Amino acid sequence: MTIAILGAGVMGGTLVAALARSGHRPSDIIVADKSPERAAQVALGHGTRHDSAEEAVAGAQTVVLAVKPQDMRGLIDQVRDRMRPGTLVVSIAAGISTDFLEARLAEGTSVVRVMPNTPALVDQGMSALSPGRHCTPEHLAQARALLEHVGRVIVLDESHQDAVTAISGSGPAYIFYVVEAMIEAGVLLGLPRDTATELVVQTLYGAATMIRETGHHPTVLREQVSSPGGTSVAALRALEDHKVRAAFLTAMEAAAVRSRELSPRPE
The missing domain is CATH 3.40.50.720 (NAD(P)-binding Rossmann-like Domain)
Known part of the structure; x- marks a missing residue:
């Protein structure tokens, strides 16, 4: 063919x-x-x-x-x-x-x-x-x-x-954006950039593999990492204070709207 x-x-x-x-x-x-x-x-x-x-x-x-x-x-x-x-x-x-x-x-x-x-x-x-x-x-x-x-x-x-366009089509851009921010945070905290990059990329890969391989809901996996009074809880609280979850929802809605705007009408 x-x-x-x-x-x-x-x-x-x-x-x-x-x-x-x-x-x-x-x-x-x-x-x-x-x-x-x-x-x-x-x-x-x-x-x-x-x-x-x-x-x-x-x-x-x-x-x-x-x-x-x-x-x-x-x-x-x-x-x-x-x-x-x-x-x-x-x-x-x-x-x-x-x-x-x-x-x-x-x-x-x-x-x-x-x-x-x-x-x-x-x-x-x-x-x-x-x-x-x-x-x-x-x-x-x-x-x-x-x-x-x-x-x-x-x-x-x-x-x-x-x-779909808003989630998986544009999704890699969101992930790269978060990875970039995490690497910059590592540098801010004193790590060499190549070390921060390796830590972030492997963490991303491992987390994605856990979601796929275990079949557990991301909420369950997040709670397994978030010990009461621990570091992860402190970080997640800061993300919630800055309305990061709401920002993602707004961003993905914007992507879906833009996808509709790109669609020409049939003649």
Whole structure:
């Protein structure tokens, strides 16, 4: 099966690399980008083909739309007449609904909307899939298999995609922000920066592994660390005094609102 990936940015390039690692024949992967030089660079790095967007979709059974939301309308206008009947279209652009794509593609086109995230770069991504009105079970399974190359996958109703964007799509940015703050705190307390970094990163990794492996609710795990009158309780009290929990809720609501704002209306 030939897969065309339109957009050679971070996520497009990540998918190309993952597919190449997973055993797909490089000759079955075609990369296209509005910058031909960028497409050629990504293709050369993984031994795949590269071509114009129009030529890439003409020979593909699966087309992945990996461009910025503001570029989607122009890209669809550019390639829709070159897609073969029965093509599976997978969109990983934030805010672009299946209704928008279906209104601009050939009638009956199978569309799957996906919200991935950047840990896909290390095969630890989280992707949420939502099938469009015309998506067949077979095409949904193909889309799922495609994204499983870069991490975990869930399928859910498209009405939840703005929330997914706010949680897992933008989520790595929140984690990096907290990690950065913790490292700076370590430096403030007198630790060398590389030591603080190692302490924080391993602590994050270990805590995430505990949540996954034990299956316990985070509240239970937090209480296990928080001895009465101890250091963790003192720190958590300071976080509550500064309304950090409320700030996270507000921030994630803002991300969901912005996701809705990015969604263009179908014509």
